[in-house]
Structure formats: structure tokens, C-alpha cells
Amino acid sequence: MEVVIVPDAKAGGEIIAEAMARLLRRKPDALLGVATGSTPLPVYQALAAKVAAGAVDTSRARVAQLDEYVGLPADHPESYRSVLRREVLEPLGIGVDAFMGPDGTAEDIPGACEAYDTALAEAGGVDLQLLGIGTDGHIGFNEPCSSLASRTRIKTLTEQTRIDNARFFDGDMEQVPHHVITQGIGTILDARHVVLLATGEGKADAVAASVEGPLASVCPASALQLHPHATVVVDEDAASKLKLAHYFRHTYVNKPEWQGI
Numbered sequence: 001m002e003v004v005i006v007p008d009a010k011a012g013g014e015i016i017a018e019a020m021a022r023l024l025r026r027k028p029d030a031l032l033g034v035a036t037g038s039t040p041l042p043v044y045q046a047l048a049a050k051v052a053a054g055a056v057d058t059s060r061a062r063v064a065q066l067d068e069y070v071g072l073p074a075d076h077p078e079s080y081r082s083v084l085r086r087e088v089l090e091p092l093g094i095g096v097d098a099f100m101g102p103d104g105t106a107e108d109i110p111g112a113c114e115a116y117d118t119a120l121a122e123a124g125g126v127d128l129q130l131l132g133i134g135t136d137g138h139i140g141f142n143e144p145c146s147s148l149a150s151r152t153r154i155k156t157l158t159e160q161t162r163i164d165n166a167r168f169f170d171g172d173m174e175q176v177p178h179h180v181i182t183q184g185i186g187t188i189l190d191a192r193h194v195v196l197l198a199t200g201e202g203k204a205d206a207v208a209a210s211v212e213g214p215l216a217s218v219c220p221a222s223a224l225q226l227h228p229h230a231t232v233v234v235d236e237d238a239a240s241k242l243k244l245a246h247y248f249r250h251t252y253v254n255k256p257e258w259q260g261i
């Protein structure tokens, strides 16, 4: 696992957007796995700026959704499908036909979950999966004690996650659905490159547990320790509880530029 400590969220966004741009130059129809939440926004902004500047072409890029609320109509402004259209597809000029995600409105939720895993595999798998992290260490919506081998499935949110996400629902946690569909941890680990971005002091404990703690389902993001190409990009605040911060800085500063992340 590589840990990159950056001064702020904007710098983190730039490094990850550059990794996506490099991938798209090498593989124009790459499948980008994208996450919702506030944290990844600087990545999408930096990538959109590269597209606008003609530094990368997204005309053949494909986008895959990480998770979704169950029961919100697809056109609800806070369904993750709507959020990703707004924050990723439109700014990057990617059409909805190049976008795939689980159907949170399906009557047969287990069937929709299985269908999504199949669709991801048939699409050739995710090339780069961007992740944020919950304050409890969740990735996607894999809450603590999710199976490290899990596939896409329905999960019940913890009260803390519903409180954290209430800000997108007029501050009213009662409006936050209890159930979600999320790519499983096993599904996420199938991606060829997994990149987790964490910013702010509120993520420092979760980052330290994920990177330096034991591999344990109680901290779902620790599963990244199993991945052969996992990159954790953190700002100074989110890195503040890492014991090996000095080593991580030293490694990154001395890395050849051509290698990227």
C-alpha cells in the first residue's frame, strides 16, 4: 500500500486526477469507479479542468457507481445516480450510456445486486476505483464487520452514517434511507487500482486504523491492505495519527516522477 501525504484536499485531487488522466491516455475506454461524498469533489474538479484544457479525452471513458440508496427514486437529487450525473458525468462530458450502477429502485434487490456484479465483470472490471472513507472506516457502504469477501449486496446503515449523511437531506437524518446497495469489499478489491482519498481531522482515526491497524472487518478500509495496487492519499489532518508518516513522506518524495501513483 502506498500512502501519499499532501498539503490539502486540492493537491490530493490533482494527484488522483492525474492518475486518471494517465490511465485514460493509455486506455481511452477505461472504466473509472467513482464515489460520492464531499471528499472526491476536488478529484472531479481537477479532472474536469484537464478535460477543458484538452489534456485528456474522456469521450470513450466509462464510469461505474460504487453504491446507492435503496428506495430513493432514481431522479431524487440525492440518489447517488443523480449525484454522479451532476458531479462527474456532466463536468467530464460523459454520457449516461457510458455509466453503470446498481438499481436501488428494483423490486428484486438481491437480483439487482447480482446483476450489477455481473455487469461489472462483463465490462472488463474497474480499472481505477476511487474511494472515500466513512468516519467508522467504511468504504462504499460496507459498514464495520462487513465480510472482507463480500460481493454487491444490500446493507443496513449505521446510525452514525445516517447522521453523517443527513447534511445532504436538509440535516434531517429521518430522510436518510436505512438501506443501501453497495459493491462488496471483494467487488471493490477486484478493481485493478484502488485509490482512497481522505481529508480532514475527522478521518484521522479511520485512516490510521486502515493503514496501520490490523486487517479486520471491523475497519472495512483495512481490506485495502490485501490489494496489490492500493494508494491512500491523505491531507495533513487526515494523516495526523499515522505513526509512519515520516516514512511515507520520504518514500513519496524520492519516487521517480514517471511512476505516478
Ligand SMILES: N[C@@H]1[C@@H](O)[C@H](O)[C@@H](COP(=O)(O)O)O[C@@H]1O
Pocket: 035, 036, 037, 038, 039, 040, 066, 067, 131, 132, 133, 134, 135, 138, 139, 140, 141, 161, 165
Ligand atoms: N457511501 C459514501 C462513501 O462512499 C463515502 O466515502 C462516505 C464519506 O463521505 P465524505 O467524503 O463526504 O466524508 O460517505 C458515504 O457513506
